[in-house]
Amino acid sequence: xxxxxxxxxxxxxxxxxxxxxxxxxxxxxxxxxxxxxxxxxxxxxxxxxxxxxxxxxxxxxxxxxxxxxxxxxxxxxxxxxxxxxxxxxxxxxxxxxxxxxxxxxxxxxxxxxxxxxxxxxxxxxxxxxxxxxxxxxxxxxxxxxxxxxxxxxxxxxxxxxxxxxxxxxxxxxxxxxxxxxxxxxxxxxxxxxxxxxxxxxxxxxxxxxxxxxxxxxxxxxxxxxxxxxxxxxxxxxxxxxxxxxxxxxxxxxxxxxxxxxxxxxxxxxxxxxxxxxxxxxxxxxxxxxxxxxxxxxxxxxxxxxxxxxxxxxxxxxxxxxxxxxxxxxxxxxxxxxxxxxxxxxxxxxxxxxxxxxxxxxxxxxxxxxxxxxxxxxxxxxxxxxxxxxxxxxxxxxxxxxxxxxxxxxxxxxxxxx
Amino acid sequence: xxxxxxxxxxxxxxxxxxxxxxxxxxxxxxxxxxxxxxxxxxxxxxxxxxxxxxxxxxxxxxxxxxxxxxxxxxxxxxxxxxxxxxxxxxxxxxxxxxxxxxxxxxxxxxxxxxxxxxxxxxxxxxxxxxxxxxxxxxxxxxxxxxxxxxxxxxxxxxxxxxxxxxxxxxxxxxxxxxxxxxxxxxxxxxxxxxxxxxxxxxxxxxxxxxxxxxxxxxxxxxxxxxxxxxxxxxxxxxxxxxxxxxxxxxxxxxxxxxxxxxxxxxxxxxxxxxxxxxxxxxxxxxxxxxxxxxxxxxxxxxxxxxxxxxxxxxxxxxxxxxxxxxxxxxxxxxxxxxxxxxxxxxxxxxxxxxxxxxxxxxxxxxxxxxxxxxxxxxxxxxxxxxxxxxxxxxxxxxxxxxxxxxxxxxxxxxxxx
Numbered sequence: 023x024x025x026x027x028x029x030x031x032x033x034x035x036x037x038x039x040x041x042x043x044x045x046x047x048x049x050x051x052x053x054x055x056x057x058x059x060x061x062x063x064x065x066x067x068x069x070x071x072x073x074x075x076x077x078x079x080x081x082x083x084x085x086x087x088x089x090x091x092x093x094x095x096x097x098x099x100x101x102x103x104x105x106x107x108x109x110x111x112x113x114x115x116x117x118x119x120x121x122x123x124x125x126x127x128x129x130x131x132x133x134x135x136x137x138x139x140x141x142x143x144x145x146x147x148x149x150x151x152x153x154x155x156x157x158x159x160x161x162x163x164x165x166x167x168x169x170x171x172x173x174x175x176x177x178x179x180x181x182x183x184x185x186x187x188x189x190x191x192x193x194x195x196x197x198x199x200x201x202x203x204x205x206x207x208x209x210x211x212x213x214x215x216x217x218x219x220x221x222x223x224x225x226x227x228x229x230x231x232x233x234x235x236x237x238x239x240x241x242x243x244x245x246x247x248x249x250x251x252x253x254x255x256x257x258x259x260x261x262x263x264x265x266x267x268x269x270x271x272x273x274x275x276x277x278x279x280x281x282x283x284x285x286x287x288x289x290x291x292x293x294x295x296x297x298x299x300x301x302x303x304x305x306x307x308x309x310x311x312x313x314x315x316x317x318x319x320x321x322x323x324x325x326x327x328x329x330x331x332x333x334x335x336x337x338x339x340x341x342x343x344x345x346x347x348x349x350x351x352x353x354x355x356x357x358x359x360x361x362x363x364x365x366x367x368x369x370x371x372x373x374x375x376x377x378x379x380x381x382x383x384x385x386x387x388x389x390x391x392x393x394x395x396x397x398x399x400x401x402x403x404x405x406x407x408x409x410x411x412x413x414x415x416x417x418x419x420x421x422x423x424x425x426x427x428x429x430x431x432x433x434x435x436x437x438x439x
Numbered sequence: 440x441x442x443x444x445x446x447x448x449x450x451x452x453x454x455x456x457x458x459x460x461x462x463x464x465x466x467x468x469x470x471x472x473x474x475x476x477x478x479x480x481x482x483x484x485x486x487x488x489x490x491x492x493x494x495x496x497x498x499x500x501x502x503x504x505x506x507x508x509x510x511x512x513x514x515x516x517x518x519x520x521x522x523x524x525x526x527x528x529x530x531x532x533x534x535x536x537x538x539x540x541x542x543x544x545x546x547x548x549x550x551x552x553x554x555x556x557x558x559x560x561x562x563x564x565x566x567x568x569x570x571x572x573x574x575x576x577x578x579x580x581x582x583x584x585x586x587x588x589x590x591x592x593x594x595x596x597x598x599x600x601x602x603x604x605x606x607x608x609x610x611x612x613x614x615x616x617x618x619x620x621x622x623x624x625x626x627x628x629x630x631x632x633x634x635x636x637x638x639x640x641x642x643x644x645x646x647x648x649x650x651x652x653x654x655x656x657x658x659x660x661x662x663x664x665x666x667x668x669x670x671x672x673x674x675x676x677x678x679x680x681x682x683x684x685x686x687x688x689x690x691x692x693x694x695x696x697x698x699x700x701x702x703x704x705x706x707x708x709x710x711x712x713x714x715x716x717x718x719x720x721x722x723x724x725x726x727x728x729x730x731x732x733x734x735x736x737x738x739x740x741x742x743x744x745x746x747x748x749x750x751x752x753x754x755x756x757x758x759x760x761x762x763x764x765x766x767x768x769x770x771x772x773x774x775x776x777x778x779x780x781x782x783x784x785x786x787x788x789x790x791x792x793x794x795x796x797x798x799x800x801x802x803x804x805x806x807x808x809x810x811x812x813x814x815x816x817x818x819x820x821x822x823x824x825x826x827x828x829x830x831x832x833x834x835x836x837x838x839x840x841x842x843x844x845x846x847x848x849x850x851x852x853x854x855x856x
Contacts, residue, residue, distance in 0.1 A: 084841030195849030202845035245802030385662030405734035424501030428619035432612030
């Protein structure tokens, strides 16, 4: 699938031995989302023993269709260090937007093809419920040709899932947009999930273009009250089966996970996903350990994401402060990416000397109050500088402790390295 | 120490059985910081099996001396739900500022008396190194009379600690302000820590005024590179001994902890503190699992705080985004308190049905897109409303998914509770 020299380059970038990367890539414990029709500047590997990666969702909504804004989001997300983006556009000329994003992106781009298919059906037949697999197939093929690197495929939600949920209703219902679209489609048409029924065909396409499948968790809980419920777990078992089918066909696969999870269940969720999905990379959407913090859900997600990553989650989806409230602004995207990067780095520094050294260097400069050397190493140089610039202090101390600066005193007592 | 009726009231407020509260209060696993000379509107209990509490540090610095600003911080911190405040003033007329804060505070107020003593010595004798125990004692007595509810006492840093740190130097040195002042004092005067030498006398005062002692962790690591090092642990063992002396004398005591801790060592740190200090309430300062996020350390601290609380830490100290950069503004305080509250609530909802219900209610209203009922339940109503108001959408959906709103679709498929 990839040349040896390419894998070697990736191994170097990831600070792991080429043998380690190759072995675990073959086992499916590591994926490298990269459509075979193109090359990108910053490919990335996701999975066991590597740095925890982050993905940022961008894209228009039916209410917000400015492609320029989405390209700005792409730019800022990359600048802040996101490893991949997903174009989740559902408004405007989404084929054109996607191509623009792919063309400008230096990192892998993912999509959820069911969105475009649903939108086409709605535009052509007035309702997305009229979507046919033919429409969906055309979209999949077109997106593959356009160079999408990974597809979210919600093939784990089945007709029987709807019956389960109707019997024991959920507080949060189905919060996955793709999952909700498929639920409605199955409910109205009384037919099985077309992504599940045509999974082999999708595998063939994915194989031909080397598209990584990201198995969507359509039934992820969207409320703490639904955390780790039967529906979520029943879908996870279906995803575990689909992982096997992907691997058998030689298709790269990762698995998406919740969502809203109680803090004391996050570790278990990661453990179970790894177990049921045979070590497939775990792409986790948050998780949010509380529902009460709308407006601050980037913080909530960074708590959940850090804990999940510590337990072995490989890929964190950025949650912005606008989550649950509005389509994110450019600033929201920035805040979200940085919060996710803090979570990821908290774990990465435990695994890689190169990452640990960042903290070490900053601490050395901090102890010396060498602000000019410190700032460029922080996660957001401009922000850190800005805080200091609002103060009128000229000396090496800061306005917090002033002359009682503990570090200056430490220095005077000869306590510093 | 407290009347039975008062303990009963506190038990009710804490949603625990009066017998549970009383038993663990007697054992010292729960403290209720409240100076006996006064009453306050919102007393609080801190410790095992109770809601995780938060403290907010306010107070002037040598560079920022506006008492009005500090009173505004007091106000906003209480409004955002902090359970206690500490007045850490070291600038201006700090006796007057403290009295103002105590007078206006509806919640317990803590201080670090060594600050005032050092400042007095500096003002009278040109250097804080000239501080005598007499000065310190006068400050302690005056603060006790003023109605301070808890004192941070850095009695665990000893002369021999300085030798240890000089032998094996630390990246972050001593980052505790009180610890640094005492280090310098011991270094220059070549004498033992006066708080340690006079601990019995301090206990007597604390006993007389029912002041809770918060044993300061002067040697907490201030860098990931120093996480859980020998110095930190050697101080913890001294604190464990001091806890015994407090309890023997009938003085309420809690123990402060780091600081900067590797994410994978947070659980161990909490476990060890509880073990070494015989279950004394654990007041944790962060912890920060990475050093790279200056400007966003409220987020870093909420990751660390949530994990610490999950493992049993009882009391989280607010870290603001200005940490390491400047004296915090009023907005910084607000951001810090909310981040700490998110961390605390993520654990509290696991322990108390009353807390869990908040998430449950919000999720119900969220599923119904009943924004007007949802907003008042969120952690910051104004913020959540603000996000929605920036969008021009009038219907029940939001600009994120628009007509593809998963919850609206869930409703149409009869999937919601």
